[in-house]
Amino acid sequence: MMDIELLPGQPRDEATLTDAFGWADIPGALGGVAQAGIKSTGRDDLIVLLARGATAAVTTRSTAAAAPCIWSRARVPSHTQAVVINAGNANASTGLRGMEDTRHMASEVARHIDCTVDEVLVCSTGVIGVPLPMDRVTQGIAEACRSWGASSDRLARAILTTDLVPKTAAAIGAGARIAGFAKGSGMIHPDMATMLAFLVTNAQIEANALQGLLEDITACTFNAVTVDGDMSTNDTVIMQSTGEGPSIVAGTPEWDAFKHAVTAVCRDLSRAIARDGEGAEHLITVEIAGLETDEAAREAARAVCRSPLVKTAIAGRDANWGRIVGALGAVFVPGLDCMDLDVAGIPVLRNGTPLAFDEESASNALAADEVVIRIRLPGSGWGEAWGCDFTEGYIRINADYRS
Amino acid sequence: MMDIELLPGQPRDEATLTDAFGWADIPGALGGVAQAGIKSTGRDDLIVLLARGATAAVTTRSTAAAAPCIWSRARVPSHTQAVVINAGNANASTGLRGMEDTRHMASEVARHIDCTVDEVLVCSTGVIGVPLPMDRVTQGIAEACRSWGASSDRLARAILTTDLVPKTAAAIGAGARIAGFAKGSGMIHPDMATMLAFLVTNAQIEANALQGLLEDITACTFNAVTVDGDMSTNDTVIMQSTGEGPSIVAGTPEWDAFKHAVTAVCRDLSRAIARDGEGAEHLITVEIAGLETDEAAREAARAVCRSPLVKTAIAGRDANWGRIVGALGAVFVPGLDCMDLDVAGIPVLRNGTPLAFDEESASNALAADEVVIRIRLPGSGWGEAWGCDFTEGYIRINADYRS
Numbered sequence: 086m087m088d089i090e091l092l093p094g095q096p097r098d099e100a101t102l103t104d105a106f107g108w109a110d111i112p113g114a115l116g117g118v119a120q121a122g123i124k125s126t127g128r129d130d131l132i133v134l135l136a137r138g139a140t141a142a143v144t145t146r147s148t149a150a151a152a153p154c155i156w157s158r159a160r161v162p163s164h165t166q167a168v169v170i171n172a173g174n175a176n177a178s179t180g181l182r183g184m185e186d187t188r189h190m191a192s193e194v195a196r197h198i199d200c201t202v203d204e205v206l207v208c209s210t211g212v213i214g215v216p217l218p219m220d221r222v223t224q225g226i227a228e229a230c231r232s233w234g235a236s237s238d239r240l241a242r243a244i245l246t247t248d249l250v251p252k253t254a255a256a257i258g259a260g261a262r263i264a265g266f267a268k269g270s271g272m273i274h275p276d277m278a279t280m281l282a283f284l285v286t287n288a289q290i291e292a293n294a295l296q297g298l299l300e301d302i303t304a305c306t307f308n309a310v311t312v313d314g315d316m317s318t319n320d321t322v323i324m325q326s327t328g329e330g331p332s333i334v335a336g337t338p339e340w341d342a343f344k345h346a347v348t349a350v351c352r353d354l355s356r357a358i359a360r361d362g363e364g365a366e367h368l369i370t371v372e373i374a375g376l377e378t379d380e381a382a383r384e385a386a387r388a389v390c391r392s393p394l395v396k397t398a399i400a401g402r403d404a405n406w407g408r409i410v411g412a413l414g415a416v417f418v419p420g421l422d423c424m425d426l427d428v429a430g431i432p433v434l435r436n437g438t439p440l441a442f443d444e445e446s447a448s449n450a451l452a453a454d455e456v457v458i459r460i461r462l463p464g465s466g467w468g469e470a471w472g473c474d475f476t477e478g479y480i481r482i483n484a485d486y487r488s
Numbered sequence: 489m490m491d492i493e494l495l496p497g498q499p500r501d502e503a504t505l506t507d508a509f510g511w512a513d514i515p516g517a518l519g520g521v522a523q524a525g526i527k528s529t530g531r532d533d534l535i536v537l538l539a540r541g542a543t544a545a546v547t548t549r550s551t552a553a554a555a556p557c558i559w560s561r562a563r564v565p566s567h568t569q570a571v572v573i574n575a576g577n578a579n580a581s582t583g584l585r586g587m588e589d590t591r592h593m594a595s596e597v598a599r600h601i602d603c604t605v606d607e608v609l610v611c612s613t614g615v616i617g618v619p620l621p622m623d624r625v626t627q628g629i630a631e632a633c634r635s636w637g638a639s640s641d642r643l644a645r646a647i648l649t650t651d652l653v654p655k656t657a658a659a660i661g662a663g664a665r666i667a668g669f670a671k672g673s674g675m676i677h678p679d680m681a682t683m684l685a686f687l688v689t690n691a692q693i694e695a696n697a698l699q700g701l702l703e704d705i706t707a708c709t710f711n712a713v714t715v716d717g718d719m720s721t722n723d724t725v726i727m728q729s730t731g732e733g734p735s736i737v738a739g740t741p742e743w744d745a746f747k748h749a750v751t752a753v754c755r756d757l758s759r760a761i762a763r764d765g766e767g768a769e770h771l772i773t774v775e776i777a778g779l780e781t782d783e784a785a786r787e788a789a790r791a792v793c794r795s796p797l798v799k800t801a802i803a804g805r806d807a808n809w810g811r812i813v814g815a816l817g818a819v820f821v822p823g824l825d826c827m828d829l830d831v832a833g834i835p836v837l838r839n840g841t842p843l844a845f846d847e848e849s850a851s852n853a854l855a856a857d858e859v860v861i862r863i864r865l866p867g868s869g870w871g872e873a874w875g876c877d878f879t880e881g882y883i884r885i886n887a888d889y890r891s
Contacts (some may be wrong), residue, residue: 406617410721411580
């Protein structure tokens with residue numbers, strides 16, 4: 086037996102992540118929650134997030150983008166005041182009425198918090214093609230705007246749909262606090278997905294700089310969670326700031342530290358989204374060292390994550406590595422004939438040559454909660470992506486989604 | 489209730505399809521079958537196809553293409569003599585040894601039928617990353633070359649893997665006979681798929697013309713079956729001719745009639761592949777009238793077919809049409825705000841506006857064996873694609889594929 090070193094993973098500093106604070110602990114950031122009755126389950130289903138500094142947002146690129154996405158992306162980067170989010174109804178494929186309902190949501194919030202309608206962003210998630218029950222939404226907004234101070238956990242719970250656990254994260258960078266929460270999806274996008282994530286910081290930061298930072302970070306965190314190349318009609322990431330904390334200016338060492346901390350929060354939320362995928366039993370992490378650029382490496386890693394055959398093999402604890410090679414070949418990744426590959430810590434390919442391995446040990450290694458697939462190819466790029474396995478539970482959830 | 493006309497499907501002449509003959513009835517075409525023992529099931533698993541006229545082939549574009557694909561595509565268009573196909577082992581990710589084994593398969597056939605090694609094409613399908621058992625393969629080739637005259641049905645059965653039923657089709661065009669058989673896949677490509685299809689005709693046809701014809705037809709038939717954007721390491725379509733029948737020359741009315749008949753055979757095999765997808769309970773057909781080009785329409789139709797959310801909705805007999813809109817948006821299809829949409833004969837959208845429909849009737853309509861999704865968008869393109877629904881059976885098959 087050859088003595089084979091495992092491929093090294095990217096060193097990663099997660100030290101900035103903290104459990105010490107959440108949304109309610111960022112001075113100037115407020116969250117309100119309501120049980121509006123949009124969901125039939127009688128749970129919280131509407132929230133309003135307040136922060137009066139710079140705001141950035143990244144939304145779906147889908148040509149079927151929902152009304153709230155069209156509304157929100159036209160209003161950033163800027164100094165908005167609030168974001169209103171409802172669960173239970175996506176307000177997508179709802180035509181002109183959908184746009185009017187979105188505007189009405191913004192104007193109701195504006196009336197309660199005393200700002201202009203254009204200073205309020207809107208997000209919706211849930212079923213497509215059904216008009217919003219605006220009487221309930223309006224009442225919910227009034228209720229949320231009377232109940233400030235909700236925790237990250239409560240805010241995160243209010244926007245869950247088919248995902249099971251609230252997803253929150255926080256970090257400190259350059260003296261600024263960052264708190265975030267998210268909902269998703271995971272396996273693949275439930276009802277065309279809707280991955281929503283909200284971040285807030287007390288940093289004082291210029292709006293255009295915040296927008297650029299959020300776009301860069303989204304590309305290698307939230308957009309690396311997937312899954313099947315699909316995107317939602319409603320996907321949105323919004324970052325607000327209160328402007329009450331330290332000033333963060335692009336091009337300084339503080340900027341780098343701040344970006345590092347925001348990245349840590351977004352990466353943690355991304356992994357939590359993948360882990361909580363519909364029916365998922367394993368988090369799948371794919372790391373690729375090689376290819377020409379980081380972007381190429383990330384795209385190749387995503388291709389492995391979204392392959393149904395890789396996903397079902399991992400559900401079955403089967404180290405069927407040929408499917409990983411196949412998934413890379415199908416997106417035209419070069420250099421596969423000299424690839425190194427580890428699956429769950431087990432070397433299976435070196436320089437394109439299959440290695441003998443014990444199937445039973447491999448099956449045991451694949452029982453772990455997180456399965457890491459490490460790939461080395463020619464080139465100096467580096468990228469990672471996250472997904473989850475594909476189980477019978479997924480089919481059950483999605484075949485019966487509306488019933 | 490409005491009186492709404494259903495969207496018209498493309499008129500389609502299937503009159504050329506026939507059950508009157510098969511592979512063994514094409515003068516000059518011979519098929520031999522062997523039980524080589526590559527599959528552990530003790531069934532036929534190796535075939536040799538003989539036809540001494542022009543040959544064309546289309547293979548996978550995967551950068552992980554298997555040795556037999558690399559071998560075969562370098563040898564067409566031309567006048568080859570034979571094709572040898574084994575099931576049970578893909579000879580993919582097998583390095584230099586894989587190339588040597590492929591050459592050895594070709595040279596064994598050449599020895600038995602008295603031609604050069606370059607006049608023999610090779611296909612393999614099955615598990616990836618395992619060297620071929622060459623002693624068994626060699627014996628199987630000898631056996632197949634002693635047993636000419638196998639029917640289309642027997643040939644088709646010998647190359648099945650996880651699919652359940654043999655897929656054969658035949659037609660006459662411009663006086664020439666065309667017979668074909670195929671294996672697949674369907675839902676998504678089992679073990680990175682391997683869709684194999686073989687066609688033979690008695691027509692006398694020039695090799696380059698045959699290659700062009702096969703590429704054109706593959707684009708709108710076999711390549712419209714899918715599913716998830718993936719492709720196999722081993723996908724191959726080969727068309728042989730015997731040259732003993734009528735002469736077919738490009739640019740003549742006979743050419744059009746011949747092309748029409750070959751298209752009918754390939755379309756029928758494509759639909760059979762989709763229908764026999766792993767775990768499938770429904771054939772899904774998506775037809776799009778609109779968009780700028782036929783290719784754009786076909787690509788958009790494929791995007792709907794491969795959406796796991798559309799596939800699971802149909803498995804659950806749920807007319808959740810928002811997922812169809814979402815799938816189109818995710819691949820940036822324009823004009824969705826004025827789309828017409830019928831699902832299983834039920835009008836659900838007109839000019840982008842949702843229509844009321846009875847959920848129970850819709851659920852009954854979705855119980856049909858074939859579910860047709862018809863879409864009208866601005867533009868004069870037209871395209872269709874086929875897939876199948878996504879059931880718990882699929883997960884079971886693929887989680888346990890190697891065990």
